[in-house]
Amino acid sequence: MSIHDWFKRKKETQYPAYARERLDIPGNLWVKCYKCNEAIFARDLEANLKVCPKCNYHFKLSSAERIEQILDAKSFKVINSHIKSTDFLNFVDSKSYTQRIESTLLKSALSDAINTGTGKIEGYDVAIGAMDFSFMGGSMGSVVGEKIARLIELAIEKKFPVIIFSSSGGARMQEGIMSLMQMAKTSAALGRLRENRLPYISVLTDPTTGGTSASYAMLGDINIAEPGALICFAGPRVIEQTIRQKLPPGFQRSEYLLEHGMLDLVCQRDKMKETLTKLLKWFSRQEVGIPKQ
Amino acid sequence: MNKQNNNNKRTLFEFEKPLLELYDKLDELGAVAASSEMNMSEEIRLMEKRIESVRRDIFAKLSPIQIVQVARHMQRPTTLDYVNYIFDDFVELHGDRNFSDDPAMVAGLAELNGRPIVIIGQQKGKNTKDNITRNFGMANPEGYRKALRVMRIAERYERPIVSFIDTPGAYPGIGAEERGQAEAIAKNLREMSELTVPFVSIVTGEGGSGGALGIGMGNRVLMLEFSIYSVISPEGCASILFRDAKRANDAAIAMKITAPDLLKLEVIDEIIREPAGGAHNSAEKAASFIKFAIIKNLEPLLLLSHRELIADRYNKFRKMGIFKEE
């Protein structure tokens, strides 16, 4: 399968599913913004990189949309999409994990909650991962952990910087302790990347919580967030239940984290590629010292 | 004797009820012995033996949620109890050098059979007041940063590290979030993976999620027989996935959180047995089992070079995960 086919397949199968699930589009023409409730012409929203023109709400993106927005056209080469989740605990809640995986696979045409590969940003080689919140809430199980570890190991081999776009509710409970161990695995792999002096840029998008934020998402040399994203360890509801008091306004949103020193910058979606390019250029420069003139 | 029996009764679990009758008989024997000339010591000894054996049978068949109760028992020995029994010349170190000292996390220097060692661990309270001070063993970011600071001391002076894990989880609070709970844990994970000294982690009570893992990336990970280690509490999992917090037992079963389950999944390396009826029945005995396990597991690690120790730890966690490749 060529890269071109891969994109074509994504376009055909993925977007309508996204539209049905995530966007309330009467007749596919108008979208209601989740934040300001304004009706937006679907094509305008699309043209605006899925950012509400009225209130700047950043709609969630699929991994395919993200990759299309960030990477140079046709530069993406997917890796490890053959790695699939398995119900090794025979986990059953309201339905079995096996059924959950199967029905998610059917409706989303994704292989799991992260898509990884290599590609170029304004010509700079990168190893890139983009998460899909629509795949079981972007939860991190064995597959997500393994794909991230392999992505980092490939980056070390090829001497590529790593960029990961997170969007995840945290660990995948249906994999029990094994989901927790993915935090250790991915963080250890990032340690190796750092030992090899290769940069890691973490982009935190709405939402990045729990085990994902407490591992690879917070470990960037550079941590960038999209505006208004929920970024936290414990979710607001858990905290409210624990402390039994109201949370401060803007709590656990990107801007709040920036203010508290947890992020390097908050970056608008339409400036993301430009920002990443500047950083990649900076990291890739070989010159040492300052020229005289 | 009577007093001790009453104490035992008071700390009995619901599932230990079959012991009540036996304890009553033991009390009767004691009363007879006290009020007459008859020598009842043989009968008393046999009854105590019988109680031990029945207790052992009960504990061999505990359900996961019953094990959760044992792991959370108020009288279960805490990290400082074990430190007291196992090590000599303990000096507790405080503070993360940035914000504060976190009483939910203890750290310090000590000796193990004459060998200098570094200890870190979550600390629960022994009673409600103590538990409020210790925040029920739920550390803030400062706790994780203190632990890392002390791990760095271990590394500089080539001292092995032993961590004691006993926490419901990292604290979910406003301050904890503002000061970067996620970052503190994530950083510990990355840094622990690169420690150049032998590192043994022991889950002694509750191994609560990222808060537990935040000090738990040992070259060897051991678990006490009646401790638990889980990605989320059974109650939390039940309320999210089963939409009913009362189904904690189902969640506990489904998630596989007991020591034998985790040994099968190869997430832990060894189970440390507990005294009959759980560690709270004899902290000293439990500590002696732990001490034996620490020494046994540290010994082979002491022979490894820096590189080998890092590689050993990397490979251990790198291979965790179950998936299929199509």
Ligand SMILES: [Zn+2]
């Ligand atoms: Zn809007």
